[in-house]
Amino acid sequence: MAQRSAAPAVGIGYRAGIRDWTRAHLDRFDVLEVTVDHCIHGDRAQRAAIFDLVGRIPLTAHGIGLSIGTDMPLDLAYLDQAARLVERLDAPAYSEHLAFTRVPGRDLGNLLPLPKTEAVAEAIVAKVRALRSRIPVPFLFENIASVFEWPESNLSDVEFFNLICAESGAGILLDIENLYLNAANHGFDPFEFLDSLPPGLVKQVHMAGGMAVTGDGLPRPFLADSHSHPAPAVTLDLLAYALARHAPAAIVLERDDRLDAADEILGDLERIRACVDAWLKEAHGEAAVGSAD
Amino acid sequence: MAKRLLDRQIRLLEYLTSGGAIFGDDGNAPLDADLQGIDRARLRLEARFSHEKRMEKIAAVFPRTFDLLGAERGAIVRGFVEACPPLDIGRMENARQFNDFLTARWRVQRPTPPYLPDVAACELACAQARIESDGEPEIDASPAGPAAPRFRRKPGVVLVRASFDIRMLFEGARDDAAVIKRDTPLAIASRDGAPQIFELAPEVFDLLAALDGWAAVDSLPETDGLIAELVDAGLLELQH
Numbered sequence: 001m002a003q004r005s006a007a008p009a010v011g012i013g014y015r016a017g018i019r020d021w022t023r024a025h026l027d028r029f030d031v032l033e034v035t036v037d038h039c040i041h042g043d044r045a046q047r048a049a050i051f052d053l054v055g056r057i058p059l060t061a062h063g064i065g066l067s068i069g070t071d072m073p074l075d076l077a078y079l080d081q082a083a084r085l086v087e088r089l090d091a092p093a094y095s096e097h098l099a100f101t102r103v104p105g106r107d108l109g110n111l112l113p114l115p116k117t118e119a120v121a122e123a124i125v126a127k128v129r130a131l132r133s134r135i136p137v138p139f140l141f142e143n144i145a146s147v148f149e150w151p152e153s154n155l156s157d158v159e160f161f162n163l164i165c166a167e168s169g170a171g172i173l174l175d176i177e178n179l180y181l182n183a184a185n186h187g188f189d190p191f192e193f194l195d196s197l198p199p200g201l202v203k204q205v206h207m208a209g210g211m212a213v214t215g216d217g218l219p220r221p222f223l224a225d226s227h228s229h230p231a232p233a234v235t236l237d238l239l240a241y242a243l244a245r246h247a248p249a250a251i252v253l254e255r256d257d258r259l260d261a262a263d264e265i266l267g268d269l270e271r272i273r274a275c276v277d278a279w280l281k282e283a284h285g286e287a288a289v290g291s292a293d
Numbered sequence: 294m295a296k297r298l299l300d301r302q303i304r305l306l307e308y309l310t311s312g313g314a315i316f317g318d319d320g321n322a323p324l325d326a327d328l329q330g331i332d333r334a335r336l337r338l339e340a341r342f343s344h345e346k347r348m349e350k351i352a353a354v355f356p357r358t359f360d361l362l363g364a365e366r367g368a369i370v371r372g373f374v375e376a377c378p379p380l381d382i383g384r385m386e387n388a389r390q391f392n393d394f395l396t397a398r399w400r401v402q403r404p405t406p407p408y409l410p411d412v413a414a415c416e417l418a419c420a421q422a423r424i425e426s427d428g429e430p431e432i433d434a435s436p437a438g439p440a441a442p443r444f445r446r447k448p449g450v451v452l453v454r455a456s457f458d459i460r461m462l463f464e465g466a467r468d469d470a471a472v473i474k475r476d477t478p479l480a481i482a483s484r485d486g487a488p489q490i491f492e493l494a495p496e497v498f499d500l501l502a503a504l505d506g507w508a509a510v511d512s513l514p515e516t517d518g519l520i521a522e523l524v525d526a527g528l529l530e531l532q533h
Contacts (some may be wrong), residue, residue: 027476037382041382041383041384043386043423043424043425044424044425044426045423045485045486064382065382070302071298071299071302072296072299091321102305102306102384103299103302103303103306105303105378105380106303106306106307106310106378106379106380107379107380107381107382108306108309108310108343108379109343109379109382110342110343110346110358111344112302112305112309117297120298133384147335147336147338147339147342148331148332148335148336148339149331149332149462150330150331151329151330151331152330203360213338214339215334215338216334216335216337217334217337218334218335218338219335221337222338243532248406
């Protein structure tokens with residue numbers, strides 16, 4: 001049962017490739033998610049276009065380059081850049097992935113999983129405390145789509161998240177597409193995952209659509225988080241299930257490929273809003289029944 | 294004694310960025326001891342995803358170069374993977390790495406077509422100009438004083454001394470019939486995100502190359518007309 005029934009803000013992840021289209025359709029979104037790394041690595045025009053949105057529409061801040069899971073002290077230079085951007089965007093929260101992307105001398109630019117153990121969780125908790133001392137807004141961890149598993153992992157995905165969030169005070173940015181892909185690729189029940197999260201821990205949601213890929217030695221097609229296609233129906237079922245247990249402030253549709261398929265983006269947003277409306281109707285209906293008793 | 298996680302993460306990234314993992318060249322050779330227990334097929338998939346993402350960034354900067362590499366492209370990309378692991382997530386950093394790799398290769402192996410180095414240099418310059426221009430002007434930190442007119446090369450303008458006149462290839466020409474071998478001093482600027490390529494007289498190229506910092510206008514009294522022309526073209530910044 002959700003803690004409140006206010007409608008979450010629905011929007012998209014801002015992408016420079018559809019800057020003009022996004023600006024022309026601002027009234028279709030309640031929120032835009034800005035990836036701070038796009039500001040850090042983007043050109044001046046891209047940064048200016050992002051900063052121009054401040055005050056015109058609520059923005060939330062997301063990161064992909066912190067690599068909090070690298071077994072080293074936090075990259076404070078990166079973190080301070082992120083902190084300045086979070087402040088400039090007036091973002092109510094800052095999210096990053098529970099993952100690592102780089103080690104000294106190599107940056108894969110792709111999110112890699114961590115061994116799910118208590119020792120790794122403890123190290124992450126210490127880093128989140130340091131992070132929160134530099135970035136004053138709530139910090140959220142996003143679940144990644146992991147291609148492989150470390151053999152020493154002895155916690156499940158949800159146990160790992162719960163341990164870290166309980167100890168660090170971080171919330172969750174639940175990527176429902178990633179949850180669906182991991183469940184399919186690694187063989188677990190995504191609804192059980194949602195049941196096992198403490199109610200209210202999910203503060204934001206990502207939606208997206210991926211594709212199936214094949215590869216040498218893979219026994220069956222692998223579902224990849226390509227952000228290239230409409231969100232599959234099963235992820236909308238998972239969204240409805242999540243909404244009934246959590247009260248996310250924002251639902252963000254991510255799209256990084258086939259950005260010219262604007263109809264698909266708007267179609268996904270419509271389906272997400274319909275899902276939210278159905279949940280609101282049900283939540284208010286339940287409340288009315290309760291008050292009549 | 295258990296190995297540090299960092300050491301294992303380093304080994305993992307070394308493997309994921311290797312040709313063995315990306316192209317499956319390592320066959321069934323045993324995985325490094327630090328990676329044993331991880332599914333090899335999944336690691337190769339991860340390596341492929343990451344490599345494709347990196348090459349997409351590079352190809353976005355070098356579309357014409359990639360086309361011109363033709364049948365050699367596969368071998369060049371393999372060589373690049375082995376010689377240049379990804380150091381940074383940024384598009385420009387990866388593009389510079391690729392350009393440096395090509396330049397080193399072309400020192401020992403003649404490029405085909407011969408104007409390929411100029412095309413690559415121009416494409417990199419277009420991307421660089423786009424990154425460095427089109428923004429808020431930098432704050433001038435020089436001490437306040439009597440305002441004397443001065444000028445400098447506009448930030449974001451990139452100079453390329455090409456050995457071939459390859460401008461036609463950037464203006465939509467599909468074949469290289471128009472490419473002529475001749476010294477071609479170029480200035481590349483970006484206006485509203487679109488690259489603009491100018492051919493300069495050699496002495497103007499040298500003048501712009503020397504104008505990294507501010508210079509007094511009266512130091513070159515006979516260039517008033519030229520300065521106005523370069524300012525109009527967005528190659529020079531004039532301050533009164």
